[in-house]
Amino acid sequence: MLKYILKRFLWMILTIWVIVTLTFFLMHAIPGDPLDMGDTGSSDAASANLAAYYNLDQPLGVQYVTYLKNVATFDFGPSMTSRSRDVNDMIESGFPASLQLGIASLVFSVISGVFLGVFAALRHNKMIDYITMIIAVIGISIPNFIQSMLFINYIAVNVDFFPIARWGTWQHVILPALALASGPMAIIARLTRSNMLEVLTQDYIRTAKAKGLTSFQIVVKHALRNALLPVVTIMGALTAAVLTGSFVIERIFSIPGIGQYFVNSISNRDYPMIMATTVIYSTILVVMMFIVDILYGLIDPRIKLHSKED
Amino acid sequence: MSVTTKKSANRVIEDRLFAPIDKNKAELNTLVRPSVGFWKDAWRRLLKNKLAVSGLVVIIALTIMAIIGPMLTPYSYSDQTLSNQNMGPSREHWFGTDNLGRDMFTRTWYGARISLFIGFAAALIEFFIGVIYGGISGYKGGRADNIMMRIIDILYGLPYLLVVILLMVIMGPGLFTIIVALTLTGWIGMARIVRGQVLQLKTNEYVLASKVLGADTSRIIRKHLLPNTMGPVIVSMTLTVPGAIFAEAFLSFLGLGVSAPVASWGSMANDALGVLNTGYWWRLFFPAFFISLTMLAFNVFGDGLRDALDPKLRR
Numbered sequence: 001m002l003k004y005i006l007k008r009f010l011w012m013i014l015t016i017w018v019i020v021t022l023t024f025f026l027m028h029a030i031p032g033d034p035l036d037m038g039d040t041g042s043s044d045a046a047s048a049n050l051a052a053y054y055n056l057d058q059p060l061g062v063q064y065v066t067y068l069k070n071v072a073t074f075d076f077g078p079s080m081t082s083r084s085r086d087v088n089d090m091i092e093s094g095f096p097a098s099l100q101l102g103i104a105s106l107v108f109s110v111i112s113g114v115f116l117g118v119f120a121a122l123r124h125n126k127m128i129d130y131i132t133m134i135i136a137v138i139g140i141s142i143p144n145f146i147q148s149m150l151f152i153n154y155i156a157v158n159v160d161f162f163p164i165a166r167w168g169t170w171q172h173v174i175l176p177a178l179a180l181a182s183g184p185m186a187i188i189a190r191l192t193r194s195n196m197l198e199v200l201t202q203d204y205i206r207t208a209k210a211k212g213l214t215s216f217q218i219v220v221k222h223a224l225r226n227a228l229l230p231v232v233t234i235m236g237a238l239t240a241a242v243l244t245g246s247f248v249i250e251r252i253f254s255i256p257g258i259g260q261y262f263v264n265s266i267s268n269r270d271y272p273m274i275m276a277t278t279v280i281y282s283t284i285l286v287v288m289m290f291i292v293d294i295l296y297g298l299i300d301p302r303i304k305l306h307s308k309e310d
Numbered sequence: 311m312s313v314t315t316k317k318s319a320n321r322v323i324e325d326r327l328f329a330p331i332d333k334n335k336a337e338l339n340t341l342v343r344p345s346v347g348f349w350k351d352a353w354r355r356l357l358k359n360k361l362a363v364s365g366l367v368v369i370i371a372l373t374i375m376a377i378i379g380p381m382l383t384p385y386s387y388s389d390q391t392l393s394n395q396n397m398g399p400s401r402e403h404w405f406g407t408d409n410l411g412r413d414m415f416t417r418t419w420y421g422a423r424i425s426l427f428i429g430f431a432a433a434l435i436e437f438f439i440g441v442i443y444g445g446i447s448g449y450k451g452g453r454a455d456n457i458m459m460r461i462i463d464i465l466y467g468l469p470y471l472l473v474v475i476l477l478m479v480i481m482g483p484g485l486f487t488i489i490v491a492l493t494l495t496g497w498i499g500m501a502r503i504v505r506g507q508v509l510q511l512k513t514n515e516y517v518l519a520s521k522v523l524g525a526d527t528s529r530i531i532r533k534h535l536l537p538n539t540m541g542p543v544i545v546s547m548t549l550t551v552p553g554a555i556f557a558e559a560f561l562s563f564l565g566l567g568v569s570a571p572v573a574s575w576g577s578m579a580n581d582a583l584g585v586l587n588t589g590y591w592w593r594l595f596f597p598a599f600f601i602s603l604t605m606l607a608f609n610v611f612g613d614g615l616r617d618a619l620d621p622k623l624r625r
Contacts (some may be wrong), residue, residue: 011460011463014464015463015464018464019468021466022468023476026476026480027476132556136611137321137606140597140605140606140609141557141602141605141606141609142601142602143556143560143601143602143605145559145563145576145579146579146594146598146601146602147585149579149582149598157452166441216397240470244470244560248560248566250562251564252583263564274475274476278472278476280338280463281472282468282472289466300494
C-alpha cells in the first residue's frame with residue numbers, strides 16, 4: 001500500500017514537472033516580444049532594464065532553471081500588467097474566493113447528486129425517478145453560463161432573492177455555486193442511479209433483506225458503498241469541469257477569483273500570470289486525481305493496490 | 311443454410327429426411343429466415359426507443375437548418391442595419407435583430423453551422439486518433455502499453471481550457487485552433503475505451519484461430535478487433551459532439567472562440583449578457599435555446615444508442 005502511494009506520488013510530481021516544462025516552452029515559443037514598446041520612445045536602457053527585471057535577458061536554459069526553482073518555491077515573479085504587484089499577490093487575493101466557490105459547488109454537486117440518484121433508484125419508474133432524470137437532463141443540456149444568466153435575471157434581479165455582483169457573505173456563494181454544480185450534479189445523479197439499480201438486484205442485497213435489515217440499513221451499509229465506487233472515479237474529471245467552469249462563472253457573477261485574473265491575463269498577454277494560473281490549476285487537478293486514486297484503493301478492497309496495476 | 315443443418319441435428323432421424331431435396335436452389339434460399347445481424351438488431355431496438363428517435367430527428371432537422379437556414383433570409387450574418395437595432399421578432403426578422411441591426415435568424419443558423427461543424431469535426435478526428443492509439447496500445451500490451459498509457463495520464467492532467475488558451479495565444483484565435491485544441495486532449499477518452507476493449511477481445515479464441523491461419527497483425531486488428539470495438543466507440547462519438555459544441559460555445563462566450571463578426575451561439579449569448587435586463591429577451595433566448603436543444607438531442611440520442619448497442623440488453 002505504502003509503496004503504491006509513493007509510486008503514485010512520484011508519478012504526480014513527474015506529471016506536474018512535465019506540465020510546468022510544457023507551459024514554459026510554449027510561452028517562449030510565442031512569436032513577438034512581450035516588452036516590445038513600439039514607437040513609444042523608450043530608450044534602449046529602459047528596455048534592457050525591463051528585460052533584466054523579467055529575467056528575459058538570460059539564455060533560455062538559465063531562464064528555465066530559474067523558473068523551475070521559483071515554481072518549486074511558489075514564487076511566480078512579477079506580473080507584466082500591474083507593474084507594482086507580484087503574481088503571488090494577485091493569486092493570494094483571488095484564491096480564497098475561487099476556493100470557496102469551487103468547494104461549495106463540489107460539495108453541493110456530490111451530496112445532491114448522490115441523494116437524487118439513490119432516491120430515483122429506490123423509486124424506479126415512479127414520479128421521483130422521472131423528476132430526477134428530467135433535472136439531470138436539464139443540468140447536462142443547458143450550459144452553465146446560460147444557467148447563470150437566467151439565475152441572475154430571474155432569481156437575483158427580478159425577484160431579488162439572492163444578492164449578486166458582490167462577494168463576501170454566504171448568500172453570494174449560492175447562485176454561482178448552483179450554476180457551477182448543476183452539470184456535475186446531473187452526471188453524478190445519473191451514474192449513482194444506474195449503479196444503484198444494478199447493485200440492488202444483487203444476491204447479497206436479498207440476503208441482507210432476508211436477515212431482516214431495514215431498508216435504510218440495506219441502502220446505506222450495503223448498496224451505497226458499491227454504487228458509489230464509479231462516482232469516486234469520476235471525481236477527478238468533475239473537478240476539472242468545476243475548475244474550467246469557474247472561469248466563466250466568475251466572470252458572469254463578477255467574483256474576484258483567480259479565474260477573473262486568468263481571463264484578463266490572456267487578453268493582456270500577461271505571460272507570468274498565464275503560466276502561474278496554468279501551473280496552479282494543473283497542480284490542483286493532478287493532486288485531486290492522486291487523491292481519487294488512493295481513495296479508490298482504500299474504499300474498494302477488491303482492488304489490490306500493489307498488484308500488476310503499475 | 312447453416313440454419314437448416316443445425317435444426318435437423320436436433321430432430322429424430324426419420325426416413326423421409328433422406329428424400330431428395332427440391333432442386334430449385336433459389337426457392338430454397340427464400341425459405342431461410344433472414345439473418346438478423348448485430349447492427350440491424352441494434353438499429354431495430356433504437357427505433358423502438360422513442361426518445362432516442364426524436365433526438366435523432368432533431369439532430370437531422372438542426373443539420374438541415376444549419377445548411378439552408380442562412381439562405382432563407384435576404385440578409386447575411388454580418389449585414390448591419392443600424393436603424394433596425396434590437397428589433398423584436400417580426401415578419402422581416404423572424405428572430406429579431408441584435409444591437410447592430412443584424413438579423414438574428416441568419417446569425418442563429420450560421421452559428422449552428424459553426425457549432426455542428428466543430429462538433430462533427432472534433433468527433434471524427436478524435437475517433438481516428440483514439441482508435442489508432444488505443445488499438446496499438448491495447449494490442450501491443452506490456453511495455454509499449456505501459457508507456458503509452460503514462461503519456462495519456464500526463465495529458466489527462468492538462469485542463470483543456472488551458473491548452474486552448476495557450477494555443478490561442480500561439481496560433482491565433484479561429485475555428486481551426488478550437489478544433490485542434492479540443493482534439494488535442496479529447497482523444498484520450500476514446501483511446502482508453504478502445505484500449506480496454508482490445509485488451510479484452512484479443513484473448514478470444516477466434517483471434518488465436520486467425521493467427522494460426524497466418525493472418526498478420528494489421529489484418530487481425532482491422533478485421534477482428536476494431537469491428538468489435540465499434541459499439542462503445544460510436545456511443546462515445548455521439549457524446550463527444552455535444553461536448554465539443556459546449557466547449558465552442560463556452561470559449562466563444564469567454565471571447566476566445568471565433569472572432570467577430572462571425573456568429574456563434576456562444577458569442578451571441580455573450581453579446582446578450584449586457585442587455586439581459588432591458589427586455590430584449592430574444593437576444594438570449596434563441597442562441598440559448600438552440601445550444602440547449604442541440605446538447606439535449608445529442609445526449610438523448612447517445613443514451614439511446616448506448617442502450618441499443620449494449621449486448622446485455624439484447625434479446
